[in-house]
Amino acid sequence: MDISNLPPHIRQQILGLVGKPQTNNTDQNNQNNLINNEKVSNVLIDLTSNINVENFKILNKESLSQLEKKGYLIIDNFLNDLNKINLIYDESYNQFKENKLIEAGMNKGTDKWKDKSIRGDYIQWIHRDSNNRIQDKDLSFSIPNINYLLDKLDLIKTEFDKVIPNFKSIKTQTQLAVYLNGGRYIKHRDSFYSSESSTVSRRITMIYYVNKDWKNGDGGELRLYTDNPNNINQKESNQNEFIDIEPIADRLLIFLSPFLEHEVLPCNFEPRIAITTWIY
């Protein structure tokens, strides 16, 4: 694959060739500041100061602290309801089979670009209104159990807002993604520092997996690079260390969107189904 013709921010995004948060103000840093989209956010995410512990319902003090320091959190048996999980699987796969998903691309601003060897998933955006109702009537009718899941994910957002005084979520965004055999998504981050959008970019990624029969060797793990620039006390940066997270059914993975690099390893099975909500 020749990536030399890609727009620079996408090339950077793919290679993960981004700097650490800026701590001092040298000329070099000022120059870097001009290329806003290519920098790691220097706005740290504080999840642990002055928290209202009485408002915890799903999370707790330890899990929030892990999310802030390690940058990620895994919650297994999130719904703990086999019937619901099966229904969410069926609804997701039906959307795919009914051609409701589109080939995903990578885009930013006016750049739109697709390459199956970089990102091989099919996606559908699920838009909900301020009352948490799915805007599209037909879609709403077809995916009641996915909507049930989205309500639960929304409760996590509400909990962030209630527990962390300074969190103040702005909105959420949700996508259903299906990968087929061979599908992958190479190393990237979910949001970037930009001087205009620093207050409205993705902060938290929550991915719910529905792959009932996943087994070792099926591939499609989420390779999460554990370097977390949000943790200023991290002893030394270990940019190449990673953990592989199996995309098993009823697993919810939460991580800090601007900080953790990740990739979806090639799938040897299909469909690989994931439902993602981003908190801005």
Ligand SMILES: O=C(O)CCC(=O)C(=O)O
């Ligand atoms: O499905 C996954 O495990 C991750 C997908 C992803 O990284 C993304 O859509 O940004």
Ligand SMILES: [Fe+2]
């Ligand atoms: Fe991602």
